Amino acid sequence: MNKSFVIAKREYRAAVRTKAFLISLLLLPVFMGGGLIVLTLFKDKIDLSDKKVVVLDYSGLMGEHIIKTAENWNKNNIYDDKKEQISPLYFIEIVHPDTVNPLQQKLDLSNRIRNKEIHAFLQIGVDVVHPHFGEEQSRIFYFAENSAVDNVREWLSNVINNKIREMRVVEFGVDPKKINDLFYWVGTESMGLLKVDSKTGKVIDAKEVNETQAILIPYFLIFLMFMMLMMSAVPLLSSVMEEKSERVAEVLLGSVTPWQFMMGKIIGGLGVSLTTSTIYVLGAVITLRKMGMSDVIPYDVLPWFFAYMLLNIIMVGSIMAALGASCNDSKDAQAIQFPAMLPIILPLFFMMPVIMDPLGKLATGLSLFPLWTPMIMLLRQSTSVTIPIWQPIVGLIGVVLFTFFCVWAGARIFRSAIIFQGKRPKIGTLIRYIIKG
Amino acid sequence: MNVIELNHITKSFGKNVAVNDLSLDVPEGSIYGFIGPNGSGKTTTIRMIMNIFYPDSGIIKVFNGEQAGNLLDRVGYLPEERGLYKKMKVKELISFYGELKHVSNPSREADYWLEKFDLSNWAKKKVETLSKGMSQKVQFIITIINKPEIIILDEPFSGLDPVNAEIIKEVILDLRAKGSTIVFSTHDMSVAEKMCDFISMIYKGKKVLDGTLESIQKQFGQDTIRIQMEGGVSMLNGIAGIEKINDFGQIQELRMIPGTDSQQILSDIISKTRVTKFEIASPSLNDIFIRIARPEKNGGYE
Structure with a gap:
């Protein structure tokens, strides 16, 4: 050898x-694959504890809508077909904004978050429907301990923005019944290429590529x-x-x-x-x-x-x-x-x-x-x-x-x-x- | 026929000339001894013969042709520094080297040599459990497992107790008797004197001695007196004609100043004490080694 x-x-x-x-x-x-395996195993393991959110609605236009949406959410989206809980319950509390001492009010709410009484609080600016670029009253602020990576923030953002768009569209004179159709999003699915089977000569349809x-x-x-x-x-x-x-x-x-x-x-x-x-x-x-x-x-x-x-x-x-x-x-x-x-x-x-x-x-x-x-x-x-x-x-x-x-x-x-x-x-x-x- | 020929070999490491214009021939079937002090260039020379180092200039021929690096299956090499895979089992290691050297049945050969060196009980033990002497024996087995035609041993006896040194000496002589040529370096002049057919001394990279023991001793003449006397070395005080005294306790070795009459020295000593032994001889290899390697310290006692 x-x-x-x-x-x-x-x-x-x-x-x-x-x-x-x-x-x-x-x-x-x-x-x-450790990271991927952990991600796959735990991707559905979200925090299912109740989420109580205080809303400071300076616009006065969103509070009721958020409460109703949360109630609908709690009725329809909490359990899957097997009656297992898949999402947390959302509870909304509307608090009248303190225009005299807003900082003190927000400090008190922050302390409530620290004391685990509430999960977060939301500040909706007065001009949120027709915002002026950069102004604080045209913006929405979400305050929480881990606000940057918080699913509740995303949920609230969708709820409020859908409502804002509805209101704007109605102002343009569109029939409210057509709003769902108007906003229906059609995704573009990623597909591979079609090919010919070398044995049979038949065309093989493309398959979806994720x-x-x-x-x-x-x-x-x-x-x-x-x-x-x-x-x-x-x-x-x-x-x-x-x-x-x-x-x-x-x-x-x-x-x-x-x-x-x-x-x-x-x-x-x-x-x-x-x-x-x-x-x-x-x-x-x-x-x-x-x-x-x-x-x-x-x-x-x-x-x-x-x-x-x-x-x-x-x-x-x-x-x-x-x-x-x-x-x-x-x-x-x-x-x-x-x-x-x-x-x-x-x-x-x-x-x-x-x-x-x-x-x-x-x-x-x-x-x-x-x-x-x-x-x-x-x-x-x-x-x-x-x-x-x-x-x-x-x-x-x-x-x-x-x-x-x-x-x-x-x-x-x-x-x-x-x-x-x-x-x-x-x-x-x-x-x-x-x-x- | 010479199995190894070195012609005007020079090798430098940076500014240091390790081997300087060295030429020597190793006759087939001989035991050839390299002697020389530490750092004289013996190991570098051996490594060049093994093709581990390239000479800067000169030609090395092994078997009248290529260098040993291309004929490794015909040459056994025991480096000065011992190195074995510590985690391998002893027999497994010997078999591995046997396989490397194309031994037809490495396992059987390993058993044979382990038995011969009284290491059979250690065959399944890991190398790291062996003593230094045992490791050295294992490394010697590795060197000779393929019964090479040329066996190059760099300090084969260093660190061995007399029993193990004797075993290795016997195997070396046995291999020579079967036709192998043995080249080894040593600091032990008595071993070189007793075993070597030819001796070459390298000093500061240059060959300073080369030949049979007899021919080397002839170069120095019969300038040595070995004397045993009552009163020991102190009786030599004031005796004229002595260049150097080597005192071994019971016996003293005297080097005469060239031209001195040994009988005059004997007469001067007898006048002082009773002499029980007086021999005029050639200098020992050890003495020759010291004369060359420590010329500045010649004279006086040693």
């Missing part, structure tokens, strides 16, 4: 046989690739440093060449990544199929995912191994780790702009930069947009060439630095290692 593979086998076993590997295998999905699906699939694939890099390529830095400082490297070099040594470590890490990612991808595919969502699985993108991941790990792994060889101890490794990881982390910052406009100049440009191609190009490919076929091909060629360069340069640094002790070489020295070997 090739010596690199013997080393890779040892590296793979050393990594996979540990408890840490099993724990990370289980914890990774939690880190990856926002979560459009973002979730690219997010999953990119984050998975990022985690694989973090699991297998980045640790090469400290792993090589340890083998150097513990003198294992020189013993190994009695049996293998520096090239075989470095490639063995990279291939070992690659094996760990392939195992882990295959488990996750298979798990995701099986789960989605069982949920009847097989149409959202991007089968056409999966081969690209594995190809890019493989190249990315070799590319980043050789850089990390070379840098690890230049370190003498853990302090050196810590100092160099973050700057070394920065190029891997940066593509994550561009995820949303790329998902929002996969065909834009930014997305196209970034995806053709070889160090970022694996993540950004994959991100573009995994959206529902069809990108020109030449771009992934050019990107892949670029990545292959850049990977060869990284392995070549990394091996030269690795070879030159793996035995040297003493001060960590500066960038100039590393470049000299690359040039002179």
Whole structure:
């Protein structure tokens, strides 16, 4: 067996046989999808306690309407079909505004909120139906402990604005009976593209694409690739440093060449990544199929995912191994780790702009930069947009060439630095290692 | 036939010249000793033979051809610094290196060597549980598991107790008897004297001695007197013609000033005390080593 593979086998076993590997295998999905899972689980778990709101209606036009709307709400919207409560009850108290000492009145109401007697209070300006821009009397103020993120504020805002629009429309002489029709909002549904079934030749109708699906699939694939890099390529830095400082490297070099040594470590890490990612991808595919969502699985993108991941790990792994060889101890490794990881982390910052406009100049440009191609190009490919076929091909060629360069340069640094002790070489020295070997 | 040839090798690290225009030949089937003080360039030379370092200039040939780095399966290398994967089990580790060196049945070989070095009970233990001496034996096994044609050992006996040093010495001699060429560096001159067919001394990066022990000693002539007498070293006070006295307690080693008559020295000592042993000899390797490595401190007692 090739010596690199013997080393890779040892590296793979050393990594996979540990408890840490099993724990990370289980914890990774939690880190990856933890936020989303929590969001999904708790999105309906809203606060169902009664909400009492005091209204200071300077206009004198809204108070009664809000009370009636709240009563209707409490009758019709509190329970679902299974008689389970899904929304809080709203109780409105109209308080006459104190025009002599309004601040004291609002302070008293604020203290009532602090004492949990009421949930919030609302101040409606006198000119709210026909506002003058910027004036306080043309505005609506909602006072609560957490007013910025409060569903009651949104509910009240809708109630009041619907009433304002009704009043304005009536003033224009429109029949009040037609108001519902007037304000009926027709949404635009997001659909994918129609395609032809390659087996039957029949046209397959487009399917609805929701926002979560459009973002979730690219997010999953990119984050998975990022985690694989973090699991297998980045640790090469400290792993090589340890083998150097513990003198294992020189013993190994009695049996293998520096090239075989470095490639063995990279291939070992690659094996760990392939195992882990295959488990996750298979798990995701099986789960989605069982949920009847097989149409959202991007089968056409999966081969690209594995190809890019493989190249990315070799590319980043050789850089990390070379840098690890230049370190003498853990302090050196810590100092160099973050700057070394920065190029891997940066593509994550561009995820949303790329998902929002996969065909834009930014997305196209970034995806053709070889160090970022694996993540950004994959991100573009995994959206529902069809990108020109030449771009992934050019990107892949670029990545292959850049990977060869990284392995070549990394091996030269690795070879030159793996035995040297003493001060960590500066960038100039590393470049000299690359040039002179 | 020489299995290793170094021709005018020079290697510098920054401004420090570690090895300076070094040439030497290691004959096939010999035991070749590298001696020299710390920092003299022995390890750098060995690393260049192993192709771990590239020489700045000069040519290194192993097996009359390529460098050892390309012939790793035919060369065993024990570095000066010991380093093993601490979390691996002992047998697993030896088998791993056996597999790396293309040993046909690494597991069986591991069992054989573990038995030979009395480490069978430790086969399933992790390396981190081994003592320093045991770790060294394991590393030695790793070096020779494929019965290499050339075995390069950097300080193989350092840190070993006499029993383990004897075991390793026996294995080295056995491997030599089976045709391997042994190259080792050492600080222990008595080991070099007893074991080496050829000795090369490197000092400040340059070769200062090279040849058989006999030929090296010949270079220094018979300028040494080993003497045993009543009253010990104090009886030598005032005796003319002595350049240096090396006092071992029971016996004293005297280096004569060139041109001095040894019989005159003997006569002067007999006039003061009773001499029980008097031998005119070539200087020991240890003495030669010290003469070269500490020339500024020659003279007086040691």
